[in-house]
Amino acid sequence: MARTRHSDRETNTANSPVMVLLVLIATLGILLYAGFLLNPANRGDLLPYLMVIVAEVILIVQALFSMWTILSGGRDPRDFAFHRAQAMLLQAASRATSTTTPGTPPPRPEQVPMKLDGRRILVDVFITVYGEDPDKVRRTVAAAVALRGEHRTWLLDDGRSDEIRRLAAEEGAWYVRRLSGNGAKAGNVNHALSIAKGEFFAIFDADFVPNREFLFETVPFFTNPLVAFVQTPQTYGNLHTTIAIGAAYMQSVFYRFIQPGRNRFNAAFCVGTNVIFRRSAIDEIGGMYSDSKSEDVWTSLMLHERGWQSVYIPTVLAVGDAPETVEAYSKQQLRWASGGFEILFTHNPLNPRRRLTMDQRLQYLVTGSFYLTGICPLLLILVPPLEIYFDLRPMNLSITVFTWLLYYSGFYVMQIVLAWYTQGSFRWQTLTLATVSFPIYGRALLNVLTGREQKWHVTGAGRASSPFNFIIPQVLFFVFLALTSVVAIWRDADNGVLTLATAWNVTNTLILGAFVLTAAREARRLAHPRTAPAIAPVVQETQRITVIARPAGYDPGVPASVGAPRLATEASS
Template sequence: MRVSETSALFVLVSVLATLGVVAYALFLLDPSHRGDLLPYGLVIVAESVLVVQALLSMWTILSSGYEPRDFPYHEARRTLMPAADLGDDTMRLGADDLLVDVFVTVYGEDIDTVRRTVAAAVAMRGAHRTWVLDDGRSDAVRAAAEQLGAWYIRRLSPNGAKAGNINHALSVAKGEYFAVFDADFVPDPEFLVETVPFFIDGNVAFVQTPQAYGNLHTVIARGAAFMQTVFYRFVQRGRNRFNAAFCVGTNVIFRRAAIDEIGGMHTDSKSEDVWTALTLHEHGWRSVYIADILAVGEAPETIEAYSKQQLRWATGGFEILLTHNPLSPRRRLTGDQRVQYFVTATFYLTGICPLLLLLVPPLEIYFDLRPMNLTITPVTWLLYYAGFYVLQIVLAWFVVGSFRWETLTLATVSFPIYAKALWNVVCGRDVGWHVTGSGSTRSPFEFIVPQVLFFVFLALTSVVAIWRDVQNGTLTLATAWNVTNTAILGAFVATALREGRAVRRAAAPPAAAAPPAPTTIVARPLPRIPAPVPALTATRLIDDAPRSRAAARAVAAGGGAR
């Protein structure tokens, strides 16, 4: 069951979850509840980060009823395509006809994936040019763009990664607006029609839409996708109220003048999207987020892809925290924007917190060090603990529609990724660019050595704890806690085992096929092969580009545009 963010039930659950967070925080900070210093310190550090993030998230979620579609938007939407009934896709804001460029960024993705996205981009309603920005320098991608009626740009150097690719394209394409899609995000035909009218407000720099995924057939893909559900359904919407919704790199459309004002897309980070949005907000521009799913893409399917994606995202967040702290008085941001960007910059610290909490039960099992005072019973602890965590799960259940154990597993076991990201930023190490959804023939265990070692350690600790409890004739909270952690890590290791078997099967050479039976060959006339379509490259005159879907279809058929 899902609920609307404006329903009374959702508001009630959100308020109860907030009260649960506050009650748990007060319980932990009560001096009379303090236990041994080391485990208590680990709990306080970890839970303080989680509590602060939870409270700020609740504040943002409760603001998510804000509706960015005002009267000027609806009026602009009504008059956007005045000649649509006559087959003319020309878009108009006010008295001005629009020129929109649509960029599909490519960097080594599977050719079938690229073709699906480019074909959908060309077919979107509203006059536009579709450009394939190929940093993978693939002749197959060039041929696909040529066949589908898109323009093609190939750089000589991949400097600046994706942001550099877009900036290079902006030196060629001259539209007043440009949309960006990753190669694995297939846009909806209505994308431009739903987003362009927001630019009737001359202060809007970009309009962002959610990332939604259609490849939820692996544990990793489901966990990665549902981890972002609350963010896209509620948090980003709440940020509209504070003019702090940020760009996520794809499924977004920009005003060219805004990007020109800040000197182009930010190229000094692999999280160019958040940095670009932050710079735009510092220059006084407005952002808009709508929760309508207007493009469907691919979540990371493998442990390798997930690890590289999260490492890149976390590195970008920590870069903002350590090199461009939003709370600094030098930042030209409103108070609300400072808070929202601080939440963004510190969010991945919550991914390191499970590491601290995993160590608490072994400290009691091996050294009899307890985080809480002996006068606190396990029942009391569990009541306050449930007030925090169980209500968070209930809130997520209302959003997603069910409990997703995959999300809980990934949230618990991803601490080595986020710790590495923080270390990379502190040490100034660069993080390479990787395609999120790409496949691999590498074993997943190459990327989860810390998780495997922790699983072995916790499994042995669970054996010791159970043996101790049997000897003492009582079950302790530390044992139950440690066994639960072991089970979560065990589920992740089991997922890696299944993935590893799939990788080995995919890498195995195909079995020799039996010789075919004799067949009778019947002569048939050869099919007529159409003449090749002329290459559509950035060297052609800009005015030759198709301005409508009808013209695009004519180009694809070899007729060209008039």
């Protein structure tokens, strides 16, 4: 029960008095800043003014929706039916232990039958693999095999690695290998569903090590026959690089406050890992959505359109790896942004034909348009050079710097204060990544608008390339802004006054410079790698089982505790 109380504290944080007060003040600051910008009397030259308006309106609208969603959270999705089902689940385990024949060892926790609504259930646990480090895969597989409650662990290897196959055998997991990579991760899962026959199935990425209690904290929600999936947060344990820290904290507010708020609207969506599905719900929509590299959000959208419900709990039940390199981060964000833009431009949630509630329409609209906020820094970065080189100003000359900063601070400073309160500190790495990622999101938008196919990339898989192969636009912008800063400082020195444009441009230069410096350090680290220390496996005891071909007459629907792991291939399925 300690875990549940901890989860309650996490859930209630969103509606704590201080949090509500900060959100309300931040909302007021957003509205005042919007009024200031849109006041015709404050308008300056048309081009920079329109650039500021477009960028800031996108940011303001997203911020207002975030405030609304956060204030909607705080309701614990664990109702009486959940607690009753969980108690029966635990009771079944206790009864199995107490009735063990004297002299025989009690069943292992992962072999104890689970019962939901009085019937025994079978859960398949899928671990998707595509070229990840075998040591990482082993830790995840070992932890998945040891999950409390009867289940069967499947290692779905799209990398077709014999080393991964041996690993599965050593850890006591079933191994599935496809002969093709159609549908990427979604296709991998759909192929496994043609072999595994559990009533429920969980999905973990190869680098997300699940907590032993994952099934007991999530399965009871399915006592509600309308629940299609239960999602838990992504939390990271490798925060030792600038990229990893920035990427992790960029998502933390989403998982701690936005997703719980979406529960109120039945609009919390799957994030691809640390999730468990009801098999019949996925069957109804024809399997995991495979026409997008963001199969998770699209699958959620298809389920919600069919009237299924989703549940999100903020309890951390798996810990994984954030992208550590510029390459991994760029590929991850490109994939995610492409999925969001696909929803916005090819499956507009506001279309009357979509069978969604109005709340769901708005939440998916926010999801589809969110990555536009990542393109906004591009417009704002170009505003100071317009003044420095062409004397074009976004605001009326009668507006003093103090007045502008007052309204600007009401918007941005409150966002920082809110992030500081929720995270316990301010992460400059997050601000840096949010500012310099516009080439990634711009490319994603262009790909979607032109229908260009995006190749599937796994975050952190394979040998990392030089980071400068992925940040050429950022380097060019840094050089341009650095030269512009020199020109601006020279101009201000001649005029004897420091202008806002110069301060703004120098700030942007420093942010881009910090990112370029991070890339340079990463390139040096890749050129001179250090041997990583060995990491002890999560589960010390492993069951060594020989991997053999699937025998004739094999019934994948038998309980997980019956039989030994086998090798299944696409050809034999």
